[in-house]
Amino acid sequence: MFTLWFVTGSLPFFPIGHASRNFTVSSAVLVRSHVSYEVKDDVAVIRINNPDSKVNTLSIPMQREMAEVMNEVWANGAVKSVVLISSKPGCFIAGADINMIQACRSAEEVTALSQEGQKMFEKIEKSPIPIVAAINGSCLGGGLEFALACQYRVATKSRKTVLGTPEVMLGLLPGAGGTQRLPKMVGLPSAFDVMLTGRNIRADKAKKMGLVHQLVDPLGPGLKDSDVRTVEYLEEVAVGFAKGIVNKSIPLTKRKGIMQKLQDYAMGIPFVRQQIYKTVTKRVMNQTKGLYPAPLKIIECVKAGLEKGSEAGYLEESQNFGKLAMTPESKALVGLYQGQVACKKNRFGTPEREVKNLAILGAGLMGAGIAQVTVDKGVNVILKDTATEGLSRGQDQVYKGFNAKVKKKSITSFERDTTMSCLTGQLDYSGFERVDMVIEAVFEDLSIKHKVLKEVEAVSRTHVYDQSLPQIRPLKIPLPLPWPLA
Numbered sequence: 054m055f056t057l058w059f060v061t062g063s064l065p066f067f068p069i070g071h072a073s074r075n076f077t078v079s080s081a082v083l084v085r086s087h088v089s090y091e092v093k094d095d096v097a098v099i100r101i102n103n104p105d106s107k108v109n110t111l112s113i114p115m116q117r118e119m120a121e122v123m124n125e126v127w128a129n130g131a132v133k134s135v136v137l138i139s140s141k142p143g144c145f146i147a148g149a150d151i152n153m154i155q156a157c158r159s160a161e162e163v164t165a166l167s168q169e170g171q172k173m174f175e176k177i178e179k180s181p182i183p184i185v186a187a188i189n190g191s192c193l194g195g196g197l198e199f200a201l202a203c204q205y206r207v208a209t210k211s212r213k214t215v216l217g218t219p220e221v222m223l224g225l226l227p228g229a230g231g232t233q234r235l236p237k238m239v240g241l242p243s244a245f246d247v248m249l250t251g252r253n254i255r256a257d258k259a260k261k262m263g264l265v266h267q268l269v270d271p272l273g274p275g276l277k278d279s280d281v282r283t284v285e286y287l288e289e290v291a292v293g294f295a296k297g298i299v300n301k302s303i304p305l306t307k308r309k310g311i312m313q314k315l316q317d318y319a320m321g322i323p324f325v326r327q328q329i330y331k332t333v334t335k336r337v338m339n340q341t342k343g344l345y346p347a348p349l350k351i352i353e354c355v356k357a358g359l360e361k362g363s364e365a366g367y368l369e370e371s372q373n374f375g376k377l378a379m380t381p382e383s384k385a386l387v388g389l390y391q392g393q394v395a396c397k398k399n400r401f402g403t404p405e406r407e408v409k410n411l412a413i414l415g416a417g418l419m420g421a422g423i424a425q426v427t428v429d430k431g432v433n434v435i436l437k438d439t440a441t442e443g444l445s446r447g448q449d450q451v452y453k454g455f456n457a458k459v460k461k462k463s464i465t466s467f468e469r470d471t472t473m474s475c476l477t478g479q480l481d482y483s484g485f486e487r488v489d490m491v492i493e494a495v496f497e498d499l500s501i502k503h504k505v506l507k508e509v510e511a512v513s514r515t516h517v518y519d520q521s522l523p524q525i526r527p528l529k530i531p532l533p534l535p536w537p538l539a
């Protein structure tokens with residue numbers, strides 16, 4: 054959203070070649086750091102990449118550069134369609150820049166930001182050429198509102214791909230057209246569900262709801278890593294869709310099923326809509342005891358748009374967005390979010406040595422549990438036990454853990470199998486000479502611990518971490534090891 058400088062009137066024409074462009078519409082040469090584009094055949098591929106940040110946000114520089122790039126693209130008669138994609142692994146756009154909203158001193162200032170965002174996305178929605186949003190990773194808040202304004206949406210089935218409007222969790226509302234576009238796109242009940250819960254929606258669910266048009270399978274690692282290959286593939290597929298939309302082999306309108314048609318019919322009846330507003334308001338009041346203003350404002354905005362028309366809806370949205378941003382509830386919730394971000398950081402700083410290969414001694418409940426959370430981070434793990442039975446049980450425990458996630462559809466079976474391929478079960482110490490760390494997770498029996506530590510000493514010269522150290526420290530394991538027992 055927000056502070057955008059769309060150039061109106063005619064623009065100087067810049068012939069667009071086949072390389073990224075770094076020139077603004079003015080004659081001054083400005084290096085763009087957040088948005089770049091390249092023309093592939095007749096498709097402009099616009100890439101977003103906030104420098105020095107793990108995520109893309111709709112920050113002021115990003116918005117300015119996006120506006121410049123869009124104006125250049127629209128002014129170029131050779132460009133027939135656009136693909137909007139992020140170069141950042143795991144993030145499309147994480148929403149409006151929360152710090153930008155926080156820096157505002159009055160409701161009017163925030164309302165003005167919202168109105169700029171609404172205007173920008175209206176231009177995107179009315180684009181003379183189709184724009185395909187190619188989504189991989191988090192597509193949240195203003196990021197989803199941007200994608201919703203595009204004519205077509207393709208998303209990867211990667212587990213990192215989530216769509217949603219989490220503004221309510223910050224005491225805010227989707228203030229860049231979200232309260233107006235979502236109900237039209239997915240129907241009133243689903244739109245309320247998405248906006249009032251702020252929950253993340255995975256790509257396959259988003260497709261079923263009608264939020265995205267097509268899904269793309271993520272790729273595994275090859276010569277490049279999985280994230281890079283997936284984004285390259287997504288771009289290729291999205292370019293194909295963009296061309297297909299132009300040559301009319303891909304329809305922009307989705308065919309509606311019978312349920313969808315019935316729902317649309319019901320939503321056309323004012324009495325039905327009034328009942329939905331009443332039910333949703335009652336539920337919100339029950340759950341929040343009226344202590345959170347944002348959910349009620351969301352309902353007001355949707356109602357204004359559907360009952361009084363778009364203009365009234367957009368005005369209500371921007372004004373309520375401004376008002377909410379100044380409430381103590383929103384400030385407290387933003388503080389909570391920032392606290393959660395701070396908690397994710399490693400307070401010990403970056404590890405001196407990265408652990409890529411780990412060995413775990415003992416495939417019991419604890420050893421297998423450690424193996425599961427470690428392979429999940431992409432670390433290669435040797436799970437060692439002394440008996441085939443115990444080892445199989447441990448491996449089975451790890452598999453069941455991931456398989457439960459497949460059943461819940463939070464990961465794909467491909468992701469389960471890729472992750473499981475990082476786990477090697479064995480009864481001997483082969484490969485221990487190559488590991489970066491050994492974790493001891495054998496029975497709470499001092500003589501067994503002594504024995505395995507001695508055995509490790511003979512084959513590995515790495516750090517050993519004892520998972521039960523707090524409990525066994527009083528027993529004072531003698532440390533004859535020439536390397537550290539952490």
Ligand SMILES: C/C=C/C(=O)SCCNC(=O)CCNC(=O)[C@H](O)C(C)(C)COP(=O)(O)OP(=O)(O)OC[C@H]1O[C@@H](n2cnc3c(N)ncnc32)[C@H](O)[C@@H]1OP(=O)(O)O
Nearest residue numbers: 107108110147148149150151191194195219227228229394
């Ligand atoms: C009208 C529209 C309004 C809006 O759009 S309001 C914003 C709505 N969006 C959100 O609420 C999303 C907030 N962000 C997140 O939930 C998570 O982040 C992600 C899921 C996107 C990524 O999670 P993970 O990979 O664990 O990263 P991390 O540690 O949470 O964040 C990395 C850095 O990115 C910053 N960041 C993330 N989202 C935003 C944002 N929307 N505005 C400003 N900064 C953001 C964080 O603070 C942190 O920063 P540091 O590295 O300096 O600690």
